Amino acid sequence: MDLGLFFGRFHPLVVHLPIGFLLLAALFEGASRLKQFNQLKAAVSWTLLLGAISAIVSVIFGLLIAGDRGYDDDVLSLHKWFGISVVVLSAGLWLIEIGILKVSSKIIGGIFIVLILFLSLTGHLGGTLTHGEGYLVEHAPGFIKKIAGASGKKLAPLDKVPGNPDSVVVFTDMIMPILETKCMPCHSETQAKGGLVLTTYETLMEGGDGNATISPGKPLSSELFRRITLPVSHQKFMPLKEQPLAFTEVSLIAWWIEEGAKADSRLSQSEIPDHLSELLMRDHKIDVTPKPYYEQATAPELNQEKNQLIESMTAFNIRKLSAKNNFLDVSVSQDVKKLTGQEVEQLLQLKDHITWLDLKDKLDDPSSLESISELSHLTRLNLAGNPIADDHVAALSDLKYLESLNLVATSITDVGLESLSQIASLKRLYVWQTDVSRDAANELMKNKGIEVVVGYQLAIENN
Ligand code: HEC
Numbered sequence: 504m505d506l507g508l509f510f511g512r513f514h515p516l517v518v519h520l521p522i523g524f525l526l527l528a529a530l531f532e533g534a535s536r537l538k539q540f541n542q543l544k545a546a547v548s549w550t551l552l553l554g555a556i557s558a559i560v561s562v563i564f565g566l567l568i569a570g571d572r573g574y575d576d577d578v579l580s581l582h583k584w585f586g587i588s589v590v591v592l593s594a595g596l597w598l599i600e601i602g603i604l605k606v607s608s609k610i611i612g613g614i615f616i617v618l619i620l621f622l623s624l625t626g627h628l629g630g631t632l633t634h635g636e637g638y639l640v641e642h643a644p645g646f647i648k649k650i651a652g653a654s655g656k657k658l659a660p661l662d663k664v665p666g667n668p669d670s671v672v673v674f675t676d677m678i679m680p681i682l683e684t685k686c687m688p689c690h691s692e693t694q695a696k697g698g699l700v701l702t703t704y705e706t707l708m709e710g711g712d713g714n715a716t717i718s719p720g721k722p723l724s725s726e727l728f729r730r731i732t733l734p735v736s737h738q739k740f741m742p743l744k745e746q747p748l749a750f751t752e753v754s755l756i757a758w759w760i761e762e763g764a765k766a767d768s769r770l771s772q773s774e775i776p777d778h779l780s781e782l783l784m785r786d787h788k789i790d791v792t793p794k795p796y797y798e799q800a801t802a803p804e805l806n807q808e809k810n811q812l813i814e815s816m817t818a819f820n821i822r823k824l825s826a827k828n829n830f831l832d833v834s835v836s837q838d839v840k841k842l843t844g845q846e847v848e849q850l851l852q853l854k855d856h857i858t859w860l861d862l863k864d865k866l867d868d869p870s871s872l873e874s875i876s877e878l879s880h881l882t883r884l885n886l887a888g889n890p891i892a893d894d895h896v897a898a899l900s901d902l903k904y905l906e907s908l909n910l911v912a913t914s915i916t917d918v919g920l921e922s923l924s925q926i927a928s929l930k931r932l933y934v935w936q937t938d939v940s941r942d943a944a945n946e947l948m949k950n951k952g953i954e955v956v957v958g959y960q961l962a963i964e965n966n
Pocket of ligand 1: 730739
């Protein structure tokens with residue numbers, strides 16, 4: 504229990520009394536100078552006395568609450584001195600009114616004007632302390648805000664993140680802007696509440712007076728994370744007096760700490776969990792999904808010689824993946840029933856370019872997979888419906904960019920699956936209408952994060 508704070512918290516309530524009394528006193532004083540209201544003069548000294556007494560009580564309560572955490576020091580000090588001046592001026596005016604001090608009536612009018620001015624300033628500064636800067640015109644029409652110099656809606660910190668995730672440094676571009684907007688008012692070199700300065704990576708890691716501000720790898724033992732995730736009503740909740748951090752911001756900070764709280768890790772190098780990338784997209788239109796291989800790499804130019812070659816390869820449909828690069832999407836012409844070994848060999852001449860290859864139902868001889876495994880830039884390969892068994896697919900493990908492999912309706916089993924799990928880049932594997940077991944598929948999904956599509960049929964068979 505803290506009696507000082509207990510009474511101090513009544514300060515915002517009590518301050519309305521001196522404001523009311525002193526305004527009334529000024530009104531009476533002004534009106535009493537008109538002939539028809541001159542009997543009001545008698546009330547001025549009483550109203551002033553009530554005003555001065557309630558001003559003194561307000562100042563005392565104010566001083567009790569001033570020790571409470573987190574007020575802006577400069578504004579607080581101004582508010583305090585203007586408040587004290589109000590006490591002095593109103594008490595002085597009262598002494599004048601009851602005749603103890605003697606001054607001319609012109610000067611009395613002047614003092615009243617100064618009193619009302621100081622009273623308004625004290626009130627306004629008090630409002631700024633509790634509600635923050637610009638609260639007065641927060642809901643005002645635009646033109647009034649402009650006159651008052653209040654800035655418009657603040658840009659959310661993460662909305663300034665550069666568009667290309669490759670160039671985003673997680674700490675500088677994403678964590679820092681959050682701290683800057685939400686924490687810096689109280690945690691800079693000049694304020695340093697709790698001994699904590701959040702203006703640079705070094706001072707953040709140095710921490711404040713208390714527990715480790717950041718424990719790399721462990722959000723839950725990091726004081727900073729604890730403070731932003733406490734219940735909002737908790738004494739220690741941060742940011743004090745500001746809007747709580749958004750869920751996306753909290754998730755981002757948690758992930759950054761979990762990943763080691765590094766100063767220079769880049770967004771693209773980091774494995775962002777799905778829920779976070781969805782949040783970043785939803786709230787800030789930051790797209791962190793990895794770019795496909797053909798957008799990251801560059802294929803050599805398709806010169807005239809190669810273009811002629813493409814023309815001559817009539818067994819295939821060959822098209823450029825996009826106008827901007829020289830990677831190729833290759834499928835087999837409609838009127839070709841089965842490819843000969845020679846025709847498959849032809850593909851090797853374009854091995855630096857082919858990244859998608861669709862050979863569905865067109866292979867006769869499974870040993871062609873040896874040649875196909877030399878197409879080292881393949882990212883998508885469709886071998887569905889071909890006579891392929893476990894020992895043939897081993898060759899495919901040389902394909903180090905392969906992301907999607909379709910082996911639907913082949914003779915592949917759990918054994919073949921095992922050798923395919925060696926392809927580190929593999930993301931999706933289609934194996935319905937094969938002898939792959941559900942358990943082996945689940946295993947692969949769990950251990951390697953490969954999405955294995957076993958399909959509807961198998962699900963029924965296994966049940
Ligand atoms: C309005 C002022 C204010 C704002 C804004 C603010 N803080 Fe604080 N902060 C304080 C005060 C005062 C203390 C010291 C009292 C305490 O420990 O609660 C403090 C203490 C802390 C501490 C404990 C330091 C230590 O080692 O003891 C951490 C961590 C902290 N703040 C983090 C933050 C974060 C993160 C933000 C922004 C999301 C933030 N604060 C925003 C006023 C503020």
